[in-house]
Amino acid sequence: MDIKRRASAGTLESSDVLISVRPADKLILKIESPVFAQYGEQIEKVCREVLAAFNITSGEIHLQDQGALDCTIKARLETAVRRSLSQDD
């Protein structure tokens, strides 16, 4: 499944993450995080699990992390993807 429309979820407040998704030819994951050196791999893993659950194979996913926990990253990405897909209806 492709990301066909732009959508976003979350905020730039502390402990949150702002996630924007938009169409792209392939799957691109851009992660900005103050804790990228320590947790970058884990953040990517959480994102790839959510994208796999939605069968997303193409789209640009841009995360602006403010120190969010995994459960927040998961929720915000799910919301962004659902918003993007619901606009396809």
Add this chain to the structure above:
Amino acid sequence: MIRSLLFIPGNSPVMLQNGAVLPADALILDLEDAVATDQKDAARTLVASALHTVDYPKEIIVRINSFDSDYWQQDLEEIIPLRPQAIMPTKCSDSSTIRSIAEKISELERQSNIGEGTVKLIPLIETARGVLNAYEIASASPRIVALLLGGEDLTADLQCERTKGGKEIFYSRSSIVIAARAAGVEPIDTPFTDVDDDEGLIEDAKLALSLGFSGKAVISPRHLAAINEIFSPQAEAVKYAREVISAIEGAKKAGKGVASLHGKMIDAPIVSRAKRVLEQARRLGLPLED
């Protein structure tokens, strides 16, 4: 025994995280008024994800959107599989609303292989009709464990000003206590909304306690310590309760139905209250001996 119930905005990751370590007896994860209309989906997903991940060492109540909104069914569909202790339906004005929500919860419990009746209900009474129908609402489902009075929406419905003294909600407070006690559920008082007025908070909570409320909703973590203290049995009350039980046991041994303590007659209602105080103290882990 729930003394303090802290509202947590459902779309705030930092508050959802911190809630786990705050000294509230219960958290009310709010999907209703604290969440903007265009963020209802985000809050629902965030609360569900937090419930799935965070191990909250306290009661979790989820306040869902009102029955006349487009969201309450989706709220239940995402939240019930995660087994919160209770759901808080809002603006409850009659028993039919409660029955519809309870039926939907039953359907979702069956689908999720959760024992039917596991998730409880704490209706929020915040309309004039709700106050008038409070007993009917409290008796509408065996899931109901408490009623919460919502003073802000209620005074808007009553078309009067909400004041710190609370004269305008005195009748409603008493009505909720009587209805809840008659139905065998707990009455919980409306929050005190001035975060910086510590003395006003204490006065308001003591009034609620004197009317028969068993706990109070809270909108700021700053209020938790005072509310927990006020709604806990005080050391003097625990000491007196022990004396009452001792006196009545002595009277029973002497073949009498009543006893005398400090010049006052001790009979069944006083013994019943003493037992309740000791039970509350035991549950809270308070010292029962000197």
